[in-house]
Amino acid sequence: MKTSRLLRFAFVLIAVTLVSSLSAPGAAGQTPAPADPIPPDPAVITGTLDNGLRYFVRENNEPENRAELRLVVNAGSILEDEDQLGLAHFVEHMAFNGTENFEKQALVDYLESIGMQFGPDINAYTSFDETVYMLQVPMDDPEMLVTAFRILEDWAQGVLFDPEEVDKERGVVIEEWRGRRGAGARIQDQQFPVLFQGSLYAERLPIGKTEILETAPAERLRSFYEDWYRPDLMAIIAVGDFDGAVIEATIRERFGGLTGPAEPRPRIAAEVPIDHPPLVTIVTDPEAQGSQVGVLYKQPPAPRGTIGDFRRGLVEGLYSGMLNARLNELRLQADPPFMFSFSGQGQFARGVDAYQLVALVAEGGIERGLEALLTEAERVVQNGFTASELEREKTNTRRGYERRLAERENQESASLASRYIQVFLQGSAYPSLETQMELVDAFLPGITLEETNGIAQAWLAEQGRVVLASAPAKEGLEPPAEEDLLNVFAAVGGREVEAYEDEAADAPLLPVAPDGMPVASEEVLDEVGVTIWTLENGVRVVLKPTDFKDDEILFSATSPGGTSTVSDDLFRRVSFALNVVGQSGVGDFDQTALGKKLAGKAVRVSPSVGSLSEGLGGSASPQDVETAFQLMYLYFSAPRRDETMFEAMKAQQMAVLANVGANPNFVFSDTISATMSQGHPRVLRLSQLASNLEEADLDAAYDLYRDRFADASDFTFYFTGAFDLATMRPLVEQYLGALPNLGRVEDWRDLGIDPPAGTIETTVYKGLEPQSRTQIIFAGEAAYSLEESNAISAMADVLDIRLREILREDMGGTYGVGVRGSLSYRPDEEYRFTISFGSDPERAEELSDAVFEEIERLKAEGPDAETVDKVRETQRRTKETNLQENRYWLSQLASFERAGRDLNGIPSYEWIERWTAEQVREAAVRYLRTDQYARFVLLPEQKVP
Structure with a gap:
């Protein structure tokens, strides 16, 4: 057999290019070498106590008057003994059921008494390798913060494991296991032994085994806790609206006295073999909602701590971004090979990275979907990307960093805390946003097509490859055999693939600027900082400038009517197709072309027609807000009737519906909906959706959409965010002032969807x-x-x-x-x-x-x-x-x-x-x-x- 380019182990030595083109700005005019570490964010206070506990403290006032606290334990289910399966997670539950300073439910009671909710503000999770406890607390009373650190200290070494409380909590843990069961869990049960072949990860799922959860004595939980909850495996993370020096001193005082066992057990790192021959797993389940196929290429862990690593990450990100854009184009074909697809690389497990190609496909479409994924990857191997694709992706990448830098004063404390969790667990770098922007500006322009094109060869290795396919188990649907999937690899690798042609429209988004109308009246509500304009065409605009975010403007628009204005028969024919019109682009730009046209712009506008109203919503960066206004104008004046999009979305929806009736939760929800609406024709049953999809009428939907947006005189637009009225007024007058005014007077209609009596x-x-x-x-x-x-x-x-x-x-x-x-x-x-x-x-x-x-x-x-x-x-x-x-x-x-x-x-x-x-x-x-x-x-x- 001919050796496939996809199957050859062909790593490209990109490092040579990295060294030769590296020129990031450094301190005092020095140019850092590729091996230099990425400088840490100076705003983060870090340290290690004598007992080994690490801490990360960061002052941040988003949200104001709140602190995000974390206790991170570098221990999870992978460290369980054979008689402890599930107990790492059980221990996490017990931390909320009695500690040295909080009996039984007193801990949750206290946190709820200060306004924190169990779940959103008070939570924890256990994974294979770590356990993390999370608190959000107010900062207006110093005693609250003192108590919060007392809670973290109790979680670290003061959990009691009262046998009575352990027995009460068994049911909760088992119900968590029960709630996770279903087709996905059963498929995972069969895939994990292949995916993690030869590794403890296949045997140490955090949820554990019910027979152990039901019977394990309290002492066995305590044993896991005493072995692994120790300061040398812990970190305290604090991010919030506080004085960082005070918090650091508090951590040192409260946690410096924690001790570990005299003879600590070694913290093992479970290995995941990556040098195995190609593996294939094909699983069917009667309740699976759909079919999917994926290819996972295991890789040695890539270092991520140096300047050179940062540049390599940019190259890899550009490759994934460009390939995902191509895959998305395939999804929008009239007869798409998949409903959704994804290409991406990252950490797979501790010590192992992986590159993935994944697709959700129609029933019977696993081989076709796999072929499409591999063909696009092979297209890059053989022909590479185009210069225009690379420049567009560079523009999008830089814009993303630019936006994050603009919001550097408004980063969410919870997001920062999550980042520092990975710093502790993985040794990840944590540069400031300013440093990241400097590195991007230094490296991004010099990245070449040869580098991005070489990624496919480097990642598509036969050794360590796993193919995972799943499908519904149903009569008449025969899943492919292992040989069938291997033949797809051979076929794709054995043929020449045409080069991709990048069709990007050069025409202006809005060929002719409209003539608008001025503001006719203004009302100012000083108490809440709201201004209301009424334009001469009747459009109302309600504006609330804020300083919450520096790079965010949000908006919506609404008008009464919606689909309530049409007959039941017409509703049935247009309910699906209306979504197509709203996603078909505008003017001369279909969705794909519009995405390319908007490269580098932070703007989103989405029109919709609901049951009682029609309108639109979206967001924009302040510098792109005029583009948002242009899109709003176009969604009124130049919506698209796109037959290709209609066929693509119809095919995707049919694939989703093919087996949805096998899912117990869908059937349950469908029964509730039908009963509570008393079978009203506007509330469609699962059994009706497929037939209604066949009756979908794009022309009728397009006409209804045009009708709903034909008269803007009863629309109200709402804007909040980082803008000033002087900048917004001319844009409002030009674009919203140009919207049509037919002077119609209409309202929504009560359709009589009422709950049953008795x-x-x-x-x-x-x-x-x-x-x-x-x-x-x-x-x-x-x-x-x-x-x-x-x-x-x-x-x-x-x-x-x-x-x-x-x-x-x-x-x-x-x-x-x-x-x-x-x-x-x-x-x-x-x-x-x-x-x-x-x-x-x-x-x-x-x-x-x-x-x-x-x-x-x-x-x-x-x-x-x-x-x-x-x-x-x-x-x-x-x-x-x-x-x-x-x-x-x-x-x-x-x-x-x-x-x-x-x-x-x-x-x-x-x-x-x-x-x-x-x-x-x-x-x-x-x-x-x-x-x-x-x-x-x-x-x-x-x-x-």
Whole structure:
């Protein structure tokens, strides 16, 4: 057999080029050598205590008045003994169930009392190699920070492992395992032994084995904790709105006394073989939602700490960016070889990197999808990229760094903390954004096509390659054999591939600048810094300049009507195709051409037609905001009717729908939706989607889109972010002022989608795993008022805490409970209150009974004072951070106006302070009625009586 270029081990020595062209600016005019380390960010305070514990401290005030704290333990499931499988993760759970300073649930109770939520603000995770504990705490009371560090100290060496608490938590851990089961987990169970062949990673999944989770005594958990929770394997990370020197001193004082075992166990590094011959795994599952194929090329770990490594990373990023752009073009063909594809390289496991080519494909399309992936990689091997592709990707790359530099004062503390976690665990470099920009400017212009073209040869090695394919197991669908997939490699590598032609439009985005109309009237709301303009064509523009982000402008637009204005028959024919029109580009530019045209610009505009309104949304950098206005104008005046896009998206959607009915959760949700809408024709069933897709009418959708955007006189545009009014006014007048005014008066239409009356009990039998889901919905008519809306929201927060305490902490019956409540005023006045949880099928009824018992208690007694205080403080803290977010202001401006409320009320805390425990109790009586609810339970198929 002819040796394939794809199969040859052909690493290219790019290092020679790196050395010869390196010329980064250095301190005092010196030019650093490739081997020089990347200088660390001077804003980060680092150190190592005598006991080995490391720390990373960074002052950062985004968000204001918050600190992000992390305890990082360089120990995970890979270090478990044979009788400890799953106990690294179990230990993490026990850290929230009793420590030296916080008995049982006192730790979570305290954090909730200061407004932090279990999940978003208080959390932890366990992986193969590490365990990380995460806290966000307010900074307005010094005692809160003291207590937060006491919690980290307790997690480090003060977890108690009370046998009673261990037994209670078993159920929670097992429910977490249960919730993760399904087609994906079963496919993973078969792929991991091949993917990690010869490595402990194949045998040490963090979730562990249920037989050990159910029986392991507390002492066995304590043994893992004492072996591996020790200072030489730990780091403290603190990022936030504080004095860094004070925090460093606190860390040294509180954690300097931690000690490790006299004879510590060696911290092993589990090896993953990379020198094996090619491997193939093909897995089918009856509940798999679709088919996919991927090729993973294992690699030795690439160093990432030097100047030369940084430049190599730029080369690799350019290669992946250009190849992904080509793959995306294939996805948009009328008969695409895949629905989604990805090319990328990074760390695979500790000590191993990998390059991946992955595609989601239609049923029966695994070989075709694999061929398309390999062909595009081979196209680069044989012909390389084009100069125009490289320049465009360089432009995009530099723009990305430029934007990050512009936002250097607004980096999120949580994001920075995550970065320093990897610095500790992986030894990653952490240069400042200024240093990164300097290196990019020094290196990016000199990177050549020869370098980027050589990446494909370097990465597409036969040795260490693993092919992974999965598909639904169903009658009439025969998966390919291993030989079939190997033949694809041979076929692609054995033929000549045509060079790629880069078709980039040189025409201007907007050929003729429109003549607009001026602002006719202006209203200024000084209290909230909002200005409202009404243009002569009737368009309203609401603007809120902010200083939250230096490189962010967000916007949206809305007009009443949407698809509610059309008949049920027309809706059925256009519901899918309307999305196509919105994604087909504008004017002479299809989506691919538009993406190329916008290279280097940070701008996004997306039109949509919803059920009650039409509009658009998007974002832009301040320097690209005029382009955003041009796109808005074009989405009104020059939308595209793109048959190719229609066929591409139709093929993708058909592939998604082909096996969606095999997924138990989809079937369950479909049943709930159909029942709660009483089978309304606007609420489509899974069984109807495929036939409706066949009836999709692009012409009708295009006509409806044009109609919905034909009259801008009833549109309101909202802008928040980094702009000034003087800059925005001429753009608003020119582009929004040029939008059409037909003077139509219209509104949305109530389609009569109402919940059923009375009580409904529905059980869905679907699924292979021993899983159950329960959803209890209270819904019906209600008179809307702001007071009632706030009471329902507070009631949802109260029950969320109480049901977590009861169902999870006390009963050990679920991993989590979701509670949502709302009162709507359009299309009509209704309430909806939903409680959902997963569980063992044998306990579903028991847990439902507990939910209703708590509801009755709430009706009789109202919430206790402690829970009320927790909810109110959480609402305050959430509001505090929300008011510093452009996205929050954008949504609130629109929702306040839609409800006819005074915009000056957006920053008010009045509703948070005003609701009472008695109002919550009354709301429970009024809305949580036992004569007006629906309960849905999902049970596995084998439970059919």
